[in-house]
Amino acid sequence: MFRSFLIKYGEIGVKGKNRYIFEDALMKQIKYALKKVEGNFAVTKDMGGRIFVEAESEDCDMDAATEALRHVFGIIAFCPVEHVEDKSLDNLKEAVVRFVRDTYEDRNFSFKINTRRAHKSYPYTSMQVDAALGEAVLTAFPETHVDVHHPEVDIRVELRSVAHIYSKEIPGAGGMPLGTNGKCMLLLSGGIDSPVAGYMTAKRGVILDAVYFHAPPYTSDRAKQKVIDLARLVSRYTGPIYLHIINFTDIQLAIYEKCPHDELTIIMRRYMMRIAEHIASQNDCLGLITGESIGQVASQTLQSLYVTDSAVSTMPVYRPLIGMDKQEIVDMSEKIGTYETSILPYEDCCTIFVAKHPVTKPKLEIIERSEHNLDSVIDGLLEEAYRTDELVIVGKD
Ligand code: ATP
Numbered sequence: 274m275f276r277s278f279l280i281k282y283g284e285i286g287v288k289g290k291n292r293y294i295f296e297d298a299l300m301k302q303i304k305y306a307l308k309k310v311e312g313n314f315a316v317t318k319d320m321g322g323r324i325f326v327e328a329e330s331e332d333c334d335m336d337a338a339t340e341a342l343r344h345v346f347g348i349i350a351f352c353p354v355e356h357v358e359d360k361s362l363d364n365l366k367e368a369v370v371r372f373v374r375d376t377y378e379d380r381n382f383s384f385k386i387n388t389r390r391a392h393k394s395y396p397y398t399s400m401q402v403d404a405a406l407g408e409a410v411l412t413a414f415p416e417t418h419v420d421v422h423h424p425e426v427d428i429r430v431e432l433r434s435v436a437h438i439y440s441k442e443i444p445g446a447g448g449m450p451l452g453t454n455g456k457c458m459l460l461l462s463g464g465i466d467s468p469v470a471g472y473m474t475a476k477r478g479v480i481l482d483a484v485y486f487h488a489p490p491y492t493s494d495r496a497k498q499k500v501i502d503l504a505r506l507v508s509r510y511t512g513p514i515y516l517h518i519i520n521f522t523d524i525q526l527a528i529y530e531k532c533p534h535d536e537l538t539i540i541m542r543r544y545m546m547r548i549a550e551h552i553a554s555q556n557d558c559l560g561l562i563t564g565e566s567i568g569q570v571a572s573q574t575l576q577s578l579y580v581t582d583s584a585v586s587t588m589p590v591y592r593p594l595i596g597m598d599k600q601e602i603v604d605m606s607e608k609i610g611t612y613e614t615s616i617l618p619y620e621d622c623c624t625i626f627v628a629k630h631p632v633t634k635p636k637l638e639i640i641e642r643s644e645h646n647l648d649s650v651i652d653g654l655l656e657e658a659y660r661t662d663e664l665v666i667v668g669k670d
Pocket residue numbers: 459460461462463464465466467468484485486487545562563564565569570572573621622623
């Protein structure tokens with residue numbers, strides 16, 4: 274049974290000094306992902322910039338480690354690898370036969386040995402090693418055959434300070450390691466879209482903070498718990514998430530009382546954006562993230578997005594789902610494992626106060642005029658909302 278993984282990573286443009294930042298961030302995230310896995314693992318980088326994960330204790334759960342590594346952004350693929358200390362040709366032959374036996378139950382396949390030497394001082398050429406190891410495999414397993422052009426199994430042998438043998442590649446999450454691209458504030462609701470939007474942004478190396486607007490008693494504790502659960506699911510990819518829970522009830526009630534009802538949703542959304550922007554700037558976030566996509570609902574027409582966006586003045590709003598169809602978003606949420614939680618039927622705060630016929634083409638000047646109806650109360654309400662911000666940190670345990 275293999276005890277190590279070779280980590281394959283790489284992103285065009287990651288060179289020079291950036292490469293070290295990338296690798297260090299990647300190693301940190303790998304360690305974070307493995308913290309929850311039984312056993313001790315060493316994460317190391319060799320001279321050639323290759324990253325290895327090695328089981329250090331007997332009790333290492335390699336299946337759980339495989340699952341954990343699938344969640345690490347920056348990994349393109351990873352390979353279960355066998356390390357062989359004694360690189361003499363006889364020992365390598367034994368090792369490669371053992372490797373094939375342990376890795377494949379059904380050995381009715383074509384294969385190729387692909388040797389690379391890091392040091393030309395090794396007493397045989399790569400081709401000589403290929404031939405010797407190929408013959409050893411053929412002799413041990415007569416059901417196999419060699420195909421150097423289109424092998425079903427490509428057995429890599431790398432001769433470095435030790436020899437590495439591997440053949441299987443497990444696809445990774447891709448993207449860039451967390452922490453290589455700053456931090457953003459995700460507006461996280463209990464829906465399908467926003468967890469996906471968070472995932473997609475984090476995939477590019479962005480650390481996530483999150484904010485949820487809660488409206489008790491119109492939204493229940495179960496709805497709040499659902500958002501915390503979603504944040505925890507996303508944190509499997511992103512590391513700890515600082516989730517701010519903002520009590521939005523009084524602001525919603527004030528809007529309901531003082532503004533035209535067909536404008537409730539858009540005005541409410543503008544206040545969500547303003548509050549998110551405020552918390553974001555206090556926490557060194559460089560942008561907001563939402564799960565909006567053009568035309569999905571009345572509040573996401575281009576006109577609505579224009580008016581919502583105008584509420585934010587000091588930082589960009591990223592909408593990674595902007596061009597995606599609902600089905601594509603659903604597929605993605607299933608893939609990342611948030612879908613089942615997202616569809617739990619707890620009300621979200623937007624559904625309570627929605628008008629029968631919300632404006633679909635709001636005009637900024639008109640909305641701004643309506644918002645002036647809140648002038649006498651809004652500063653106090655915002656202050657109270659910030660003061661009662663409940664911070665829940667998920668994914669730290
Ligand atoms: P989602 O599936 O993410 O809830 P949605 O299709 O329900 O999105 P809206 O309710 O219009 O769409 O919300 C658009 C975006 O606004 C969400 O993707 C999310 O980023 C943000 N948002 C909406 N409601 C809340 C909330 N209660 N707390 C935090 N953010 C919210």
